Amino acid sequence: MSAVAHIPVMLQEVTECLAIPLGGRALDLTLGLGGHAEALLSKADDSVRYLGVERDGEARSIVLQRLGSDKRLSVIAARYEDVWEAAEYGDWMKRYAPDGFDVIFADLGVSGLQLKSPKRGFSFMTEGPLDMRMDQSKGITALEWLEKQSEATLAETLRKYGEERASRRIARAILKSLEDGKLSATLDLANAVYKVHPREGAARKKQTDPATRTFQAIRIAVNCELSGLGKTIERAASALKPRGRIGIISFHSLEDRIVKQTLRRLAGIYDGPGRESPGALPKLLELISPGGIAPLEAERNSNPPSRSARMRLAQRVPCKT
Numbered sequence: 652m653s654a655v656a657h658i659p660v661m662l663q664e665v666t667e668c669l670a671i672p673l674g675g676r677a678l679d680l681t682l683g684l685g686g687h688a689e690a691l692l693s694k695a696d697d698s699v700r701y702l703g704v705e706r707d708g709e710a711r712s713i714v715l716q717r718l719g720s721d722k723r724l725s726v727i728a729a730r731y732e733d734v735w736e737a738a739e740y741g742d743w744m745k746r747y748a749p750d751g752f753d754v755i756f757a758d759l760g761v762s763g764l765q766l767k768s769p770k771r772g773f774s775f776m777t778e779g780p781l782d783m784r785m786d787q788s789k790g791i792t793a794l795e796w797l798e799k800q801s802e803a804t805l806a807e808t809l810r811k812y813g814e815e816r817a818s819r820r821i822a823r824a825i826l827k828s829l830e831d832g833k834l835s836a837t838l839d840l841a842n843a844v845y846k847v848h849p850r851e852g853a854a855r856k857k858q859t860d861p862a863t864r865t866f867q868a869i870r871i872a873v874n875c876e877l878s879g880l881g882k883t884i885e886r887a888a889s890a891l892k893p894r895g896r897i898g899i900i901s902f903h904s905l906e907d908r909i910v911k912q913t914l915r916r917l918a919g920i921y922d923g924p925g926r927e928s929p930g931a932l933p934k935l936l937e938l939i940s941p942g943g944i945a946p947l948e949a950e951r952n953s954n955p956p957s958r959s960a961r962m963r964l965a966q967r968v969p970c971k972t
């Protein structure tokens with residue numbers, strides 16, 4: 652599978668808002684196939700250094716084939732929530748960025764490579780094993796995860812991570828298919844959902860495929876996608892140089908809510924129930940785009956997966972606190 656398997660979103664906005672200054676240091680927490688990295692590096696000078704973090708081995712191989720000859724780029728195999736403690740990260744920081752980063756970027760979620768590759772099991776459109784792991788060298792597959800669920804825990808996951816209103820009924824249909832020995836592949840999972848929400852009805856009303864939310868929810872649970880995001884943003888903010896910038900692109904409301912609330916808290920804004928007390932986080936950031944930035948209409952039309960993207964930007968306050 653080639654690099655066209657993933658079209659990087661909001662490329663123009665990313666290269667304009669997160670341009671790496673002369674001799675700057677950049678951290679990409681979700682390197683993927685390196686589409687954003689390539690664009691940012693193409694506008695940067697030779698003394699820039701770019702550190703990419705990626706948990707998916709297949710993506711790392713492709714990015715190294717594509718961009719490995721660029722000596723400014725280093726790639727670390729890690730989850731962004733763990734990278735801060737990795738020895739490789741510590742060595743790289745000591746060598747190249749003792750004062751921190753000028754730019755930190757994350758483009759959350761799954762890549763086109765993962766979604767379009769049937770063998771990865773992320774898609775309800777093609778037959779494949781029920782895997783859905785971003786890092787296929789570790790953890791349990793979606794099928795193994797489903798086998799551990801009760802109707803209540805599965806319904807709760809579908810509701811929480813998929814915002815699925817028919818979570819109970821869908822959970823029951825999935826577990827029934829599992830019990831009947833009819834759930835081993837992606838299309839079996841999709842068909843279990845269609846028993847509750849027929850696909851044809853949604854297609855007639857031009858609604859999104861009824862399996863979308865279920866696949867999203869299970870993928871988020873299998874990869875523990877949301878649990879470390881807030882803490883990662885806090886770590887990233889403290890790794891920025893004064894006036895260094897952070898930009899994060901999210902693709903659904905659950906991610907965006909965490910990004911928005913964490914950036915706001917780091918900017919000293921506490922605006923909802925359940926927030927920690929105002930003294931709980933040091934004020935490290937200033938918001939650049941309080942409402943976030945969405946792709947332009949031309950991009951939304953030419954690359955439909957970009958439609959749900961939103962980038963939030965902030966800048967480290969001038970003096971370290």
Ligand SMILES: C[S@@+](CC[C@H](N)C(=O)[O-])C[C@H]1O[C@@H](n2cnc3c(N)ncnc32)[C@H](O)[C@@H]1O
Nearest residue numbers: 659681683684685686687706707730731758762
């Ligand atoms: C939307 S893609 C990024 C695409 C990339 N910007 C490009 O232009 O090719 C998200 C990538 O982040 C990776 N990823 C998701 N969660 C991660 C995590 N916790 N740690 C490290 N990588 C992660 C996924 O494996 C995927 O390759």
